[in-house]
């Protein structure tokens with residue numbers, strides 16, 4: 001999974017180029033572009049996703065897969 005993360009050319013979420021940089025989603029293990037990473041920060045469950053990940057790491061679980069991404073946006077669904 002990690003190799004794929006670094007060799008991917010397209011964002012898992014929007015299909016856009018990853019030339020500008022790549023991030024692991026806070027919600028799941030998607031490899032996403034900077035634009036999608038920024039968009040995640042305005043997701044209504046972003047804080048919950050971050051806190052869930054931190055809680056798992058504190059418990060020693062470094063393989064937490066995230067709380068799941070529902071595609072929702074702060075400004076309403078598509």
Ligand SMILES: [Zn+2]
Nearest residue numbers: 011014033036
């Ligand atoms: Zn993207």
